[in-house]
Amino acid sequence: MNTVKINGDFMTPLKFYLITDTHYFNAELGAEGKAYEEYMKTEAFYLKESSEINKAVFKKLKEDTETDLIIIPGDLSKDGEYKSHKALIEELDALKDEGKKIFVITAGHDYNEHGRSYKNDELVKVRGTTLAELYDLYFEFGYKDALSVDKETLSYIAEIAENTRLLALNCDSKRETKGTIDERLLNWAKEQIDKAKEDNAYIIAMCHYPIIPSVPVFDLVGDAHVKNWREIATFLADNGVELVLTGHMHIQSINEFVTEKGNRLVDICTSTTVGTPGKYRKIEIDENGKMDVKSIPVCDFTFPDKFKSEEEFLDWRFDYSVKNKINKILEGGSGITKTLKNFGGKILNSIKLKTIAKLLFIRIDSSLKDVKLIDFAGEIGTAIFKGDQPFTQGTPEYEAVLKALNRFGFILKKVEPKLSKNGVKVDLKAMILNTIGNNKGYSDNDTTINLKG
Ligand SMILES: [Fe+2]
Ligand SMILES: [Fe+2]
Secondary structure, three states: OOOEEEOOEEEOOEEEEEOEOOOEOOHHHOEOOHHHHHHHOOOOOOOOOHHHHHHHHHHHHHHOOOOOEEEEOOOOEOOOOHHHHHHHHHHHHHHHHOOOEEEEOOOOOOOEEEEEEEEOOEEEEEEEEOHHHHHHHOHHHOOOOEEEEEOOOOEEEEEEEOOEEEEEEOOOOOHHHOOOOOHHHHHHHHHHHHHHHHOOOEEEEEEOOOOOOOOHHHHHOHHHOOOOHHHHHHHHHHOOOOEEEEOOOOOOEEEEEEOOOOOEEEEEEOOEOOOOOOEEEEEEEOOOOEEEEEEEEOOOOOOOOOOOOHHHHHHHHHHHHHHHHHHHHOOOOOHHHHHHHHHHHHHHHHOEHHHHHHHHOOOOOHHHOOOEHHHHHHHHHHHHHHOOOEOOOOOHHHHHHHHHHHHOHHHHHHHHHHHOEOOEOOOHHHHHHHHHEOOOOOOOOOEEEEOOO
8 A cells, every 4th residue: 555754754545434422322221211201301312212323324334345444432332331332342343344444442431330221210220331341342443453552541552554553542541530641641652652653653643532622612611621631732743643533522623733843733523423413524534644524414313203304303302401401400499599590590491682682782683683592502502513613703693692792891801810721811702702603714524634734
């Protein structure tokens, strides 16, 4: 196969599927009854339907006989149920039998001593899986071909194509340190990178947590990216790693980070298969380092008649569960707390944007006036996770949010210094506006990036 020189490294043209956060659930464990219905009121992703949705994706991958490589950056099972792992591995084995090479990394939803299922209206404890067991379970899907394994975290490095290595960094192997790539793991990674350089091999990284926050406001959310993300991104980029494949946030996003030395890291974060936005990716890197990213919707699975499409079915669960979650927060309490919560709930569920605009003395576009606040928030929330957020400058939604933010300018200015860390200043207005509208100049879903930077 052809090898080419990129930024001093050598790599082979590469074509692979990237799917993540399959959250596979073996429906045989039980997913019915009152306890299940209650749980699903606030669960944003499908559980009973999970195996069928994932099987539909695997069928598509099988049909593409020209692409042999599949990369899965974690949260393989719903919540670590042993039988879910076994059922997923059966699917992966079938793909392997078709000639596919599969590389996975495990994450927080994959080890859990106490799995759960739902039977006869009750929540039932089922056999879970330990971290140590994951090594044996997924041995065929990464560890077997590894040049080195860090047994403590189940990180590894493996040759995925001629002169091309996958550095699988597991930042989610312990509850207490989730999202952490510590100094010990960084030292191991540095050794692997140096060895790869000696062997003239090109490195692509994979990590369950995004390295770069998927949207600007996620910088403020601790669990939305690896800890000390700027430091980790700098480490990777300055050591010649240009691309990292991530999941965890169930979001479609592509981001770049440029270090002080001018080196760039591209982070491709991909959605779950079992909920909105329900996408996976096909990525092709040619001999010149030109990377084409295509996002493909999960499709061809059975869904109830009342929905028009798979997309509508996936969107509905997210919308329904988020609204229920908010209302749950606003339930309960006693005395004055209960009264305030009830009042807050009523306002949130019924207040229209025209009323808020009046209260804030701002003008909003007539198309938004009769939209309820809860529906407006829901629409923006769903759009954030789909990527290519449409609410850019000039749209009624952007202008309404901008005017509201301007009204609260004095509060934002008070809060911003408290949110700033390590000398990095926070500009909340810009963060929010760049989160609801994609201003990056390229798509989060389908885009072409030159890895040569
Ligand atoms: Fe996940
Ligand atoms: Fe996760």
